[in-house]
Amino acid sequence: MTDPIRWGILGAANFALTHMAPAIHAARDAHLLALATSDRAKAAPFAALAPGLRVHDGYDALLADPDIEAVYVPLPNTLHVEWALKALDAGKHVLVEKPVAMRAADIDAVIARRDETGLLAAEAFMIVHHPQWVKAREMLADGAIGELAHVDVRFSYNNPDPGNIRNRADVGGGAMSDIGVYALGGVRFATGEEPETIRFADVDIEGGVDVFAHFAADFPSFSYDGLVSTRLGLRQEVVFHGRTGVLTLPVPFNANVFGEARLVLERPGMEVTTWRFPGVNHYVLQVEAFGRSVRDGVPFACPLEFSRGTQAAMDAVLSKAREGTGR
Incomplete structure (x- = not known):
């Protein structure tokens, strides 16, 4: 890989702060660039981890940021499909926290949009x-x-x-x-x-x-x-x-x-x-594998079809x- 994948996170979830934000920061060829949250207090520990972090007041604002390439979605389970689709529509690769959906059939829309856009969409099944x-x-x-x-x-x-x-x-x-x-x-x-x-x-x-x-x-x-x-x-x-x-x-x-x-x-x-x-x-290995898939076309170990089966x-x-x- 050459340029690092520029990541944004939708929401200041505790799990994102504890595990995924540090993983993005630590991973090779990955750069945590932005966070979407209206609560500046919740953004503070993310900013301490990643100096220069951009903080967007809303999820749509982060998706509109042209410098963001990939989005991690740690939102409540019922919002995963909605924001995965919005991220793909915004031209972003997307890593969705598990489970991708509440029913297997709901994953079909994400698979279809992934195929239409040619972007990577996957579940964070680490x-x-x-x-x-x-x-x-x-x-x-x-x-x-x-x-x-x-x-x-x-x-x-x-x-x-x-x-x-x-x-x-x-x-x-x-x-x-x-x-x-x-x-x-x-x-x-x-x-x-x-x-x-x-x-x-x-x-x-x-x-x-x-x-x-x-x-x-x-x-x-x-x-x-x-x-x-x-x-x-x-x-x-x-x-x-x-x-x-x-x-x-x-x-x-x-x-x-x-x-x-x-x-x-x-x-x-x-x-x-x-x-x-x-x-x-x-x-960290998951973030690096995601990056290799985006940059080099290496097959991702957990494609959406696998997640649908689970x-x-x-x-x-x-x-x-x-x-x-x-x-």
Whole structure:
């Protein structure tokens, strides 16, 4: 790449301040140029991170800035499609925080506009850029654990605050929207398979949002059991159980926050091998991959078609739960 990608962020979301703004600032060939917010106090820590930051009072004003090439959208879930489309219409590449949409069918409009404009539009599904997931996919494909038979996924944290955006139905909150994307998307990425049937789904609702979801699915070559919750203690783990071995990701989703990313391979004879990935920042890798895709045409690891598949799987889980048939 030659010139750095000039980025703008729509909204001063805390997640953007904590993770994505620092990632854009730290990434090679990326430059955080602008932020859209009407609250100057919220803009201050972004400006401290990126001296010379332009602060636009509104989202439309940022999209009208001719110097901005790419836009990161960390807005509430229900606004993702709207502002992704507006960004593309304004001639900007766009990275949308997950989930792209509240229903799989709603992503079709973004795919169509992406194709019409020739711009890059993608979901910020950062884990696919982390080397632990890339290596896990390679190991599964190479038969490191023999034939894959079953996958277990657990991802939970406890956030009972009714005012938190994750607990508000009006902005698309819920455990599935927030972390179900990891539980299903990560396994789809690592195995290259799609769920054929949702066998059961047990979902608890509080205040109009799902706060607990336990579900099972059949993939073409393996069974799957997933659990996500925003009302349980901190836990995350992915276990790929094969005929001759077990591959575990103890910190699959929040590397460097929940702990050190690593892969643990258990083989016959109680042989255990561990690969560690200290300090790897998947947000920075995501920004750099986005830049290579924009500048050099390198395929992005998480195209919208992949994101649509994950959303379709989440839709199917919630639909199964609404049937009220349980198992």
